Amino acid sequence: MLVESKAPVRVDFAGAWTDVQPFFSAFGGATLNAAIALYVRGRLATESHAEGEAQLQVQYETDVPAGSGLGTSAAMNVVWLSLARGTPLRNLKDREELAESAYRIERVLGIIGGKQDQYASAVGGINLFEFHPDDTVTTNPIRLPSEAVSELESLFLLIYTGRSRLSSRIHEHVWGGFREGKREVVDALLTMRDSAYEAREALLNGNWERLGKILTLQFECAKRLHPTTTSPDIERLFEALSDLSLGGKPCGAGGGGCVLFLCKSKEAKAEGKRRASKMGFKPYPFKFDFEGLTVRVEE
Numbered sequence: 001m002l003v004e005s006k007a008p009v010r011v012d013f014a015g016a017w018t019d020v021q022p023f024f025s026a027f028g029g030a031t032l033n034a035a036i037a038l039y040v041r042g043r044l045a046t047e048s049h050a051e052g053e054a055q056l057q058v059q060y061e062t063d064v065p066a067g068s069g070l071g072t073s074a075a076m077n078v079v080w081l082s083l084a085r086g087t088p089l090r091n092l093k094d095r096e097e098l099a100e101s102a103y104r105i106e107r108v109l110g111i112i113g114g115k116q117d118q119y120a121s122a123v124g125g126i127n128l129f130e131f132h133p134d135d136t137v138t139t140n141p142i143r144l145p146s147e148a149v150s151e152l153e154s155l156f157l158l159i160y161t162g163r164s165r166l167s168s169r170i171h172e173h174v175w176g177g178f179r180e181g182k183r184e185v186v187d188a189l190l191t192m193r194d195s196a197y198e199a200r201e202a203l204l205n206g207n208w209e210r211l212g213k214i215l216t217l218q219f220e221c222a223k224r225l226h227p228t229t230t231s232p233d234i235e236r237l238f239e240a241l242s243d244l245s246l247g248g249k250p251c252g253a254g255g256g257g258c259v260l261f262l263c264k265s266k267e268a269k270a271e272g273k274r275r276a277s278k279m280g281f282k283p284y285p286f287k288f289d290f291e292g293l294t295v296r297v298e299e
Helices: 021-027 072-085 092-108 116-123 146-155 167-179 183-205 208-225 232-241 266-278
Strands: 002-014 029-048 054-062 126-131 137-141 156-160 245-250 258-263 294-298
Touching: 002 072, 002 116, 002 183, 002 208, 021 029, 021 167, 021 183, 029 072, 029 116, 029 183, 054 072, 072 092, 072 116, 092 116, 092 137, 116 126, 116 137, 126 183, 146 156, 146 208, 146 266, 156 266, 167 183, 183 208, 208 245, 208 258, 232 245, 232 258, 232 266, 258 266
Parallel strands: none
Antiparallel strands: 002 029, 002 294, 029 054, 029 126, 126 137, 156 258, 245 258
């Protein structure tokens, strides 16, 4: 039997951190993100022998490094579960159940994090995910005209700073402040959650300038959560590209990994790539992924 799976990673636009249980259990959370065509791939092969023994081989490969802030570890767990399950996906419910299982495995292992990465990877596309206090999740697909999708792909610039980070350590700092009831932390999280809905409207209306400002707002709020959500490299990069972008934010928990910018024009994006490369950072070209997790099974 052969099972092959492929799951996309994601970029997040707004609402990061509000998909984590301490927050959404109290206030409800919302994130706006997009699956992108950078993947985790997995392959599971089983072979039976005459002696009654079975040989099992599992292989993985990724297009982006761990610690990139793109949800690579969550995508890997989604792939692993799909390989273990060994059946094709039938509908959205299958995808959501698999995403939830991947999230719960991480909790059992003591890994601190949220749900948006698993859902983005399993479902694919551009979505507003709502995380309810009763632990349920609502998937709200954002359906844009093909022209808008192409324009966004031509304006978004994703840059890897070359400094991977362990997001669980940043989570420990942030949720420590949340449990202590720090008003600045709670207010920043509420702003990030509410801005996910504002970002959805900006996307649907084609208001890229507004979307860029919301991206930057996420970064400003993240720095209010804890200083480790940024780094000297990230600050240098933002300063270097400030005249070229409508806004930007570190991906995921921040502190390193990838940074996403929405550039003013295609020409500004090209110049941004040139400047970032000169600074020693690596641009990652990408397109959106609208398939999500794919599973192929051969008996």
